[in-house]
Structures are given as C-alpha cells and as structure tokens.
Amino acid sequence: MDIRQFHAAFFEESRENLAAMERGLLALESAQGDGETIHVVFRAAHSIKGGAATFGFSSITDLTHLLETLLDEARGGKRTLGSEAIGALLAAVDVLHGLLAAAEHGDAIDEVALARARGGLERMLAGGAGVGAAAGTEAKAADAAPERWTVGFAPAPSLFLGGNDPLRILRELAEHGPVTARCRDERLPPFAELDPHAAYLAWDLELPGTVPRNAIAEAFAWVEDECELAIEAVAAQPAPAADGGAGAGNVAQFSQRASDTDGSIRVAVTKIDALINLAGELVITQAMLRQRSAGLDPVAHESLLAGLEQLERNTRDLQEAVMGVRMLPVEFAFSRFPRMVRDLSSRLGKKVRLRTAGEGTELDKGMIEKIVDPLVHLVRNAIDHGFESPAERRAAGKDETGTLSLSAAHQGGHIAIEISDDGRGLDRERILRKAAERNIPVPENPSDAQVWDLVFAPGFSTAEQLTELSGRGVGMDVVRKNIQALGGQVEIRSCKGTGTTVAIKLPLTLAILDGMSVAVGGEVFIVPLNTVVESLQPAPGDVHAIAGNGRVLRLREECMPLVDLAAFYGLPARPREGAGIAVVVESGERRLALEVDALLGQQQVVVKNLEANYRRVAGVSGATILGDGRVALIVDAGDLGAALRLPAAA
Numbered sequence: 001m002d003i004r005q006f007h008a009a010f011f012e013e014s015r016e017n018l019a020a021m022e023r024g025l026l027a028l029e030s031a032q033g034d035g036e037t038i039h040v041v042f043r044a045a046h047s048i049k050g051g052a053a054t055f056g057f058s059s060i061t062d063l064t065h066l067l068e069t070l071l072d073e074a075r076g077g078k079r080t081l082g083s084e085a086i087g088a089l090l091a092a093v094d095v096l097h098g099l100l101a102a103a104e105h106g107d108a109i110d111e112v113a114l115a116r117a118r119g120g121l122e123r124m125l126a127g128g129a130g131v132g133a134a135a136g137t138e139a140k141a142a143d144a145a146p147e148r149w150t151v152g153f154a155p156a157p158s159l160f161l162g163g164n165d166p167l168r169i170l171r172e173l174a175e176h177g178p179v180t181a182r183c184r185d186e187r188l189p190p191f192a193e194l195d196p197h198a199a200y201l202a203w204d205l206e207l208p209g210t211v212p213r214n215a216i217a218e219a220f221a222w223v224e225d226e227c228e229l230a231i232e233a234v235a236a237q238p239a240p241a242a243d244g245g246a247g248a249g250n251v252a253q254f255s256q257r258a259s260d261t262d263g264s265i266r267v268a269v270t271k272i273d274a275l276i277n278l279a280g281e282l283v284i285t286q287a288m289l290r291q292r293s294a295g296l297d298p299v300a301h302e303s304l305l306a307g308l309e310q311l312e313r314n315t316r317d318l319q320e321a322v323m324g325v326r327m328l329p330v331e332f333a334f335s336r337f338p339r340m341v342r343d344l345s346s347r348l349g350k351k352v353r354l355r356t357a358g359e360g361t362e363l364d365k366g367m368i369e370k371i372v373d374p375l376v377h378l379v380r381n382a383i384d385h386g387f388e389s390p391a392e393r394r395a396a397g398k399d400e401t402g403t404l405s406l407s408a409a410h411q412g413g414h415i416a417i418e419i420s421d422d423g424r425g426l427d428r429e430r431i432l433r434k435a436a437e438r439n440i441p442v443p444e445n446p447s448d449a450q451v452w453d454l455v456f457a458p459g460f461s462t463a464e465q466l467t468e469l470s471g472r473g474v475g476m477d478v479v480r481k482n483i484q485a486l487g488g489q490v491e492i493r494s495c496k497g498t499g500t501t502v503a504i505k506l507p508l509t510l511a512i513l514d515g516m517s518v519a520v521g522g523e524v525f526i527v528p529l530n531t532v533v534e535s536l537q538p539a540p541g542d543v544h545a546i547a548g549n550g551r552v553l554r555l556r557e558e559c560m561p562l563v564d565l566a567a568f569y570g571l572p573a574r575p576r577e578g579a580g581i582a583v584v585v586e587s588g589e590r591r592l593a594l595e596v597d598a599l600l601g602q603q604q605v606v607v608k609n610l611e612a613n614y615r616r617v618a619g620v621s622g623a624t625i626l627g628d629g630r631v632a633l634i635v636d637a638g639d640l641g642a643a644l645r646l647p648a649a650a
Contacts, residue, residue, distance in 0.1 A: 009266060010051045011104050017044035018100075019335055021093055026338045029086045030353075038081075042071040046221045048096070059109055060099045066121040067092055072214060073125075088120035090339070146209040146233035149216060154184075154202035154228040161197065164223050172219045173207060180206040202228075209233070269365070272325050276511055279322040280606035286315045287627030323509060326366070330408040330417070331359035333368050337379055341404060344383045351390050351401040352383055358408035363415050364509035370486055371417070371506065374479045378419045378502050379404065381476075386423035386500055396497065398422070414530070415508055420501040426452060426494040434460065452492040456480045484638050487513070487530060489586070515605050515624075517632065518583065518596040521571025524632040525596075526605055526624060531637045533584040533591060535599060553582055553593040560584070561644055562593045568619060568640070569633075587641030594635070607634065618643055 024041035045067045052060035067089065073079040081089070095110070095117040102109050155166055173179050184202040188194075207216065216231055223229075286308075293301075293308055334356050345352040363371075382404055387393075390400035405420040428451050435442050440457045443450050454460060458477040483490045488506040507513065507530060515526035516535075542554050543562060553562040562582065566573055574597055582593040605624035610617060610633070621636035 007055065007104070010055060011100055012266065014048045014051060014100055015097075017048050018093055018096055020044045022090065022339055023335065025081075025086050025089055025093070026342060028081055029083060029342075038071065038075040042068065042075055043221050043224065045071055046218065050222065057099070057103050059114060060096065060103065063092060063096060063099065063114065063118060063121075066118060066125070070121060070124055076214065085124050088117075088124050091120055092117040146235055148209050148234045149205075149207045149211060149213070150230075150232045150234060151205040151207070151216065152202075152228070152230040152232075153205060153220070154187075155199040155223065156226045156228075157195075157198040157200070159199040159223060159226050164226065166199065166201070166203070169219050169223070170203070170205075173205070173211075173216065176211040176215050177208045276322050276326065279319045280511070282315055283319055283606055284625045284627070286312055288629060291627040319512075323364075323511065324362075326364050326509070326511075327362040328365050328368055329360045330363050330368065330415070333363075333372050333375060334359050334406055334408075336372070336376075337406060340376070340379060341383065344380065345387075348384060349389060350383065350387050352387060352404050353401055354404050354406070356406045361408040361410060361415060362508075363408075363506070364511070366511075367486060367506060367509065370482070371504075374482050374504070375406075375417070375419065377475055377479050379406075382419060382421045382423065382500070386421040386425075388424050392424075410508075411505070415506050417504040417506065418501055419504075420499060422499040425496040425498050425500055426455070426492070427496060431455065448494075449491070452494055455492065456490075487528060511607055512604060513607055513634070514602065515634065516583065516602050517600040517626075518565075518581075518594075519598040519600055520569070520596050521566035521574055523569075523571060524600065524626060524630065525565065526632050526634045527583055527585065527594065528621075528634065528637075529602065531585040531587075533586060535581060535583045537580075538582050538593075555584065555593070558591075560591045560593050562595055563640060563644070564595045565635070566595075566597075568643075585635075585637040587637040590641065592637060592641055592644070594637075594640075605632070605634070 021041050021044045024037045024044075027037050028041075045064050049061055049064035049068055052058075052064065070079070070085070070089065074081050074085075079085075095113050098110055098113060101107065153166070153169075155164075159166070170179065170181065182204045184204065185200070187202065188200045194200075213231065213233070220227070220229055289308055290312065293305060296305065298305060337356075338354055341352055341354045387402040387404075388396065388398075393400045393402065403422050405418070407420075408415060408417045410416075428448065431451055431454055432442060432446075435454050435457070438457070438460065440454060440460065442454065456476050456479075460476065480490050483504055483506070486506055488504060490502065490504050492500065492502055494500040513526075514529040516529055516532055518525050518527060536555075538553055538555075544552050544554065544559075546552055551562040551564075552559045565571075580595045580597060581599060582595055583599075584591055584593050607622045608624060610620060610623045613623075617633070619636055619640045620633045621639070622634045624632050624634060626632050
C-alpha cells in the first residue's frame with residue numbers, strides 16, 4: 001500500500017497539533033493554563049512524532065522527540081516551564097512548521113534553524129529539572145513503584161474510524177512487561193445488528209508495578225479522546241476494603257472522554273464547494289418551477305402546487321444546511337494573534353495582554369481566509385503605534401500593560417469584528433497637519449469621524465520615522481480596499497489618551513447575498529442590499545447638471561453623483577413614465593445615486609463568479625441566474641465609485 005496517500009491528512013493534522021501546542025504554551029506562560037494544558041501540549045507533540053515516524057520524516061521525529069522529553073518531565077512534576085523554556089519550545093514549534101512545509105513540498109530543510117532549535121531544547125534538558133528540593137521529594141514519592149497497575153480500557157465505537165487498533169495498544173504494553181487481560185463483551189450486539197466498523201469490546205488489564213506509568217499513558221496517548229480510560233496504582237500492601245481489584249468495579253470509575261455521537265470527517269474543500277454549487281443550482285431550478293407554475297389553476301393542480309411549496313421549503317433548508325458546512329468559528333482567524341502579540345510586544349519593549357471574545361461566532365471559510373491579512377495589519381499597527389511604552393503608560397496613570405481586544409458578534413445577516421486598544425488614541429491635530437502636508441482634501445469643519453477617515457487615504461501615515469512595523473495609517477487604504485472587496489465596511493472610533501477601535505462589518509458568506517432586483521435598459525440587475533441606503537423618485541428640481549455631462553442628485557442638503565446605469569453598462573435607454581427611480585448606495589467613503597427604470601423586488605441570490613466564467617466587467621462583482629433562466633449581473637457599487645473618479649483624476 002502506498003502510504004503517501006495519507007500525507008495530506010498527516011500534514012493537516014500536524015498543523016492543527018502545532019496550533020494546539022502554541023496555544024497551550026502561551027497559556028502556560030501567562031499562567032492561564034491548568035494541569036490539563038501540559039497534557040494537551042504533550043499529546044500534540046506525541047501525535048506529530050508518531051505520524052512523522054510512520055512516514056519516515058526523521059527530522060520531524062527527532063525534534064519532536066526532544067520536545068516530548070522536555071514536556072514529559074514538566075507534566076511529571078520534574079521540571080517547571082519558565083519563560084526561557086517556553087521560548088525554546090515555541091522556537092521549536094516554529095521550526096516544525098518549516099519542516100512540515102519542507103516535507104510537504106519537497107523543499108530543502110533549513111539546517112541552521114533546525115540546529116538552533118535542537119540546541120535550545122538540549123540546553124534545557126541538560127540544565128536540570130529546575131524544581132525545588134521539596135518538589136523533587138514529592139516527585140520521588142509519586143514515582144514510588146506500586147505492586148501493580150490496573151487499567152480499564154473501553155474504546156468508543158468510532159475508534160476504528162481514526163485508524164486506531166486496540167490490539168496494537170496491547171502489543172505495545174506487552175513490550176514493557178507481562179500483561180494480564182480480560183476481555184469484556186457486554187456491549188457486543190446480536191450478530192444481525194453488528195457493525196463491522198464499530199468497536200464493541202473493552203478490556204481490564206493488569207501490568208507489574210515496575211512498568212513506568214508514563215509508558216502506560218503513552219500507549220493510549222493517541223486514543224485518550226476516543227475511549228473511557230482509567231489507570232490506577234495498586235499499593236504493595238493495600239487495605240482490604242480499598243482493593244477493588246481489576247474487575248467490573250473499575251468500569252464505573254472511568255471518566256467519559258468522548259461521546260458515541262461525537263466525531264468528524266475530513267472532506268476536501270473542493271468537494272464542499274461542489275456541493276454548495278449544486279445546492280445553488282437546485283435553488284435556481286426550484287425558482288424556475290415556481291415561476292412556470294404561477295399560471296396554473298390552484299384547484300385543478302392543488303396537489304402539484306402543494307408539492308412545489310414543500311420542495312421550496314426543503315430546498316431552502318438544504319441550501320442553509322450545505323452553507324453551514326463551510327461555516328467555521330472566527331477562532332480560526334483569532335488563533336494566530338496570541339503568538340503575534342507576544343512576539344511583537346516583546347520585540348518593541350511593550351507590555352500587551354490580548355483578550356478575545358466571540359471566538360465561536362461562525363463565518364464562511366472563504367471570508368475567514370480573506371479577512372486574516374487585514375486583521376494582521378490592524379493588530380500590528382495597534383501594537384507598534386497604538387500602545388505607549390510601559391514608562392509612558394505609568395506617567396499617564398495607566399496600567400503599564402496595555403489591553404488589546406478582539407471581538408466578533410453576529411448582527412443580523414452580518415458579522416461585526418472589532419479591534420480595540422487602550423493606547424494613546426489618534427491625534428486629531430496631527431492627522432490634519434499630515435493631511436495638509438500631503439495635499440489630501442479635508443472637509444470644512446470636519447467631524448472626528450471625518451478626520452479619522454483620513455488615515456485610509458493612500459500612503460497616509462503619522463509615523464515620524466520609517467520602521468519595519470510602520471505607524472497606524474500606513475497601508476490602511478489597502479485594509480479598507482480588501483474589506484470592501486468582501487462586501488464589508490470599516491470605520492474608526494478613537495479618543496486621544498484613551499484608545500482606538502477599528503470596527504469591521506462583513507457579510508456572513510460570499511456565496512449567497514440578499515439583493516434588490518432592478519430593471520435597467522430591458523435587463524435585470526441585482527444591487528446588494530448591504531450597500532442600499534434608500535430608494536426614491538427624485539423631483540425634477542433635485543437633479544442638476546454639472547460640467548462634463550455629469551449630473552448630481554441633491555438629497556436633504558447633500559449632493560451625490562447620479563449614475564444612469566443603462567448608459568454606464570452600454571444599454572439602450574428605455575422610455576419611462578415620468579422621472580426614473582434613484583437607488584442610493586454606499587460606495588466606500590461616499591454615496592452614489594443609481595438611476596434605474598423600476599424596482600422589481602428583493603430576493604436572495606446565488607452568486608456566480610463572472611470573471612472565472614467570462615471576464616472582468618467594470619461595475620460588476622458577479623452574476624446570478626433568475627427563476628426564468630436569465631442571467632442578472634450584480635452591481636459593484638465600489639467599482640462604480642472608482643470608475644467615476646478616474647476621469648477627474650486623469
């Protein structure tokens with residue numbers, strides 16, 4: 001059998017284990033971890049080591065063996081993990097990331113980084129246990145060999161699905177000494193109900209007391225979360241009432257580690273995307289059937305129409321369920337920031353604590369992948385420019401350790417993400433001065449919100465000197481552009497001396513959107529509802545012509561460009577009864593009024609990528625298929641606004 005077919009699963013699981021190790025080590029360093037945390041970190045290292053050994057990745061195996069040894073001493077009470085030790089462990093985790101990438105893509109190993117990581121771990125191991133005499137005495141007492149060990153092992157029914165074999169575990173235990181085993185078959189169902197893929201048998205085991213407890217625990221390390229497991233020491237002279245032996249009584253003492261109903265499978269993203277696409281096609285087909293059946297006699301075709309209504313409900317339920325498969329907790333984006341905050345604050349000589357909230361809030365996987373880079377930029381800027389030094393914070397009467405908060409929450413059909421710091425805040429006068437130096441237009445008597453909005457201007461920065469980590473503002477135009485490309489919005493709230501908050505609002509998914517369908521030049525267009533402010537029929541006196549054949553709409557003392565969509569998309573003008581209808585939309589930092597022939601209604605549409613299937617079209621973000629089979633283009637308000645600015649800039 002070619003085991004290379006399992007490489008992809010190994011690499012993905014190993015990266016998840018490295019992420020778990022990093023989270024655990026950071027929790028231990030900040031004193032937020034508990035006794036279980038070190039076991040989680042150890043099991044993650046042990047899993048990587050076992051998989052690497054199976055596939056012959058010797059560099060990964062050797063490094064994780066050193067990691068495992070150091071962690072085993074810590075979880076056994078023989079060593080305390082101080083900042084230096086955790087730093088060495090985190091450095092090794094970074095190198096393991098590189099080794100995994102090299103093994104996956106066939107690249108050369110960074111031998112220098114590997115040697116540095118090995119050296120750091122070996123120095124830790126050679127430096128002694130690092131625990132006091134009292135702790136050493138306790139460890140020796142805890143290590144006193146019992147007469148025998150009793151083990152209760154009851155696999156979960158799903159154990160085999162993870163590639164685990166109880167017999168392998170029993171053989172591994174037998175390598176340490178004689179094993180007495182009694183099989184329990186009370187869970188075995190009648191033959192007719194037997195599932196060959198399920199584990200039904202359990203075992204009561206006995207091993208001599210000379211076998212180290214760690215050796216027994218390691219044998220079960222890969223299945224701890226998929227079984228009921230109890231490892232108990234029987235003293236050399238046990239009291240009669242206390243010695244329950246290795247019978248069925250031990251089973252009642254097991255701690256349930258995994259529910260029979262829990263479990264997951266790994267599915268390629270391409271398969272999920274194909275399923276989502278098919279669900280979208282089903283929605284379109286259902287809409288066609290509904291439109292074709294609209295003229296049927298409800299009495300003569302009562303059963304048919306009732307079936308179509310049931311089909312519509314089932315189709316919507318199926319679509320929502322399939323979309324839920326792609327939904328992931330935003331924790332997948334937030335999980336990289338504890339390490340980043342630790343490293344950057346240490347490098348800049350600042351003290352920063354990270355607090356997160358709403359990590360379980362779910363967002364489409366594609367959205368999570370695309371929002372990570374803007375979030376990274378905002379977090380880096382907050383640490384570099386937002387927070388004062390410890391001395392400055394003490395002088396200002398603040399806690400010398402600043403607080404950086406990341407939060408996520410659902411708001412209707414959107415998700416709101418906020419990045420807040422309690423640093424120095426934005427300086428209004430300084431921003432206005434820098435805007436004047438760079439000839440950036442500033443409104444007359446600008447409000448604070450308008451001043452903060454200036455940091456999104458291309459190339460804007462309040463930093464007095466260039467550094468690798470630039471000041472707040474550098475690249476913020478790219479942050480806004482990327483967020484708007486996702487159909488989102490971003491704004492800044494700040495108070496000098498108190499702190500700054502960057503608020504981001506995003507749609508939950510890119511695959512489906514709520515839209516307003518409008519008629520333009522004999523065609524149907526979809527305007528995303530999250531960009532629509534209002535719609536109205538303007539009076540003739542509200543529309544004014546300006547130089548260059550342009551027009552503006554005056555609405556409640558505000559003037560905004562009026563865009564004739566038919567002319568913009570090159571469609572023939574159609575006769576209207578009276579004035580056209582204006583749909584006011586938000587386009588970045590300003591508003592536009594889109595002139596359309598009629599409003600047709602609101603509907604949820606399945607977004608199709610126009611660029612992948614045809615080509616890039618100005619002012620269009622995608623397409624959808626209507627119930628009558630026609631293709632409707634989705635209006636890109638941001639692109640329209642950019643197109644209107646180009647002639648003025650030329």
